[in-house]
Amino acid sequence: MIKDFELEKIVEPLLGWFIENARILPWRTEPTPYRVWVSEIMLQQTRVEAVKPYFERFMRVLPGIKDLAECPEDELLKLWEGLGYYNRVRNMQKAAIEVMENHGGELPADYGKLLGLKGIGSYTAGAVASIAYGIPVPAVDGNVLRVLTRVTADDTDIMRQSFRTETERVLAALMCENGIFFPKNKDILKWKEKVYRENLPGAFNQALMELGATVCLPNGAPLCEKCPWQEFCRAREEGLLDSLPVKAKAKERKIEKRTVLIIRDGDKVAIHKRPEKGLLAGLYELPNVEGELQQEEVLSLVKEMNFRPIHIRKLEAAKHVFSHIEWQMTGYAIRVEEEGFEEDGEENHQLIFVDAEHAKERYAIPSAFAAYAEYMNIKLGVKKDKEEADA
Ligand code: SF4
Structure with a gap:
């Protein structure tokens, strides 16, 4: 001791x-x-x-x-x-x-x-x-x-x-x-x-x-x-190398399913500022909702936001581990058309559309979204693959 x-x-x-x-x-x-x-x-x-x-x-x-x-x-x-x-x-x-x-x-x-x-x-x-x-x-x-x-x-x-x-x-x-x-x-x-x-x-x-x-x-x-x-x-x-130190098991992490959206409108991409309190407070994030949404559900959601989806593409699954929560994420990249949305930083449904080319350099996007942030500057609908569809 x-x-x-x-x-x-x-x-x-x-x-x-x-x-x-x-x-x-x-x-x-x-x-x-x-x-x-x-x-x-x-x-x-x-x-x-x-x-x-x-x-x-x-x-x-x-x-x-x-x-x-x-x-x-x-x-x-x-x-x-x-x-x-x-x-x-x-x-x-x-x-x-x-x-x-x-x-x-x-x-x-x-x-x-x-x-x-x-x-x-x-x-x-x-x-x-x-x-x-x-x-x-x-x-x-x-x-x-x-x-x-x-x-x-x-x-x-x-x-x-x-x-x-x-x-x-x-x-x-x-x-x-x-x-x-x-x-x-x-x-x-x-x-x-x-x-x-x-x-x-x-x-x-x-x-x-x-x-x-x-x-x-x-x-x-x-x-x-x-x-x-x-x-x-x-x-x-005393041959105790495997048993020391004694460390009580941490509480199991809560698993949370989320669907992350990369919404592109021409040269702009949508981001959202998180609330000033709570997880990732005050940081910018890709729009995301709780649950694992299917493609049709994502399209309805995007339409509810008053966007007209033109192309949608399902992205690979990703996960991010916080200290007490694990996010298991599904991602979709969606090209939309929306009227009256010309200026950088204009807001709609609490989303901010920013210049896609420089978004990653200018805004602090938490590493939880790293797997999908890569797609922020990728143009959709140019080349279709089996997971990309006209919406
Ligand atoms: S203090 Fe750690 S590294 Fe050093 S002899 Fe003991 S078990 Fe080995």
Whole structure:
């Protein structure tokens, strides 16, 4: 169990391993508070490799907190397009505004004050405080819980908030009370890299996460022969690699059938702005309705919208998995004729017709629609195939 394990012994081998094996990541080369914060928010529920190009583009467009605070919402959502969980970036903007108004434009170098900002929980506060400011506080994410439950053979359910809190408490004690994380401790100053010598708390937290991300992998496949803890790891000793960490099964996702429509009128394509609250709030989407509609039903629906369908084509099925819902989608591309619809952005039945050629660049369409967004700029009725029909 974590509580009865001598955690002091994980520190030195871990830091030694990290110095040799730390990945070079864009946010690590220049760990300013803003860059650490943005990277940590992006990395929630998204893989490192997928985050890299988004991070670099975000930093080019919004290099500072002021830029983030002042960015128009549509532009901000467009920058986040593809990363999903858009509330993350909305909350970041709210926090950036608060930092501009109440903290002199700098993220506070204070764990408690960081926790008070919108969208910043104990993990992110710990990461920013330790990595950017060298404050000895833990940053406990899923990787950290996995490596620690394995090395200590702790079979507590890691999904329990009480266990996360207990782990934070134990690590905070290790980092603060023992004093090993303060540069004045001569024994640990042997580390050669300046950045780690000056910021042991940041290095320690990153090393724990790095070990989980690259060596002590999930799903029973840890690379123990590369692990700096292999000589004293209890899960390895006791043959518990497959059973740790213990993780309560998440609730099953709700399946929702939807029919997605790509409605083209000449050079325009229809999009719709989602409500300001709820799933994918405020983003643009392709028109869609609940249920799996047949071709005839789609044609009736389109006619009810006062469009005259000319061609219809059924598209391949697609699915998108949100945290609690799975959309199973059927798509149709429909060419329509509609009178009185000339200008970009004119609305009809809450649809907005926009220039098809540039729609994908200008509007943040959530990745849930990625399979069908490809068809937004494809002209229909030019070449028929077996699934395309005159309507
Ligand atoms: S020895 Fe293996 S199971 Fe134990 S912490 Fe290292 S990688 Fe994980």
